[in-house]
Amino acid sequence: MTAPKIQQLALIAAALAGVAGAAGVILSAVSAHLSASPLLTTAASFLLIHAVATLALAALALAAPRRGGWFLCGAALFLFGSMLFCSDLAFRALLGVRLFPMAAPIGGSALILGWLSSAVAALAALASKAA
Template structure:
């Protein structure tokens, strides 16, 4: 699914840009958000390049994407605007990312089709 490749590229670009910003401005929350974006960008690219996309794997990627938006969005809102995205946004995002990784792990347990 080429949309995953595009999303991975955008997430990676945002991670690099935010890393540069954090290095020059000393933003701890920005650096953490950048790291999480950079950690997850390759996964989206790999999922986009996979020959056999399936619904479970796509759901896991969606859950990871939602988690990244909530977690990183909350950290970036705190840094740039001085307020939270909403109460418990970062923990909810972290749980969504954990869930997304578990769903992707689960997707590897199914039968392989040829």
């Protein structure tokens, strides 16, 4: 992947992380004022944590463009996973229905893969510096 493409994708990931962070703040407010469901609190926390993690991966992709694709893979998995996981929890807390069967486990698995992808990206970048 070329450096300009890495930069474009990193900025898109950063923009989407901003949206995820805003959604986390909104769910925190809803949890505090409308529904004290622990599911909603968990969804808000996960959105906020993974929004910040996505921003960090986008920054790392910009700093290490040769390995940026791996960092962006992790960012994409964070965004996808938090969307599924947190949407399912919010639907259950607010509407009493699931997003779709297995949405939360699929989303949670994507989040785990995102963390593993970030570890692989960091190790690959470290190995390329040592070589």
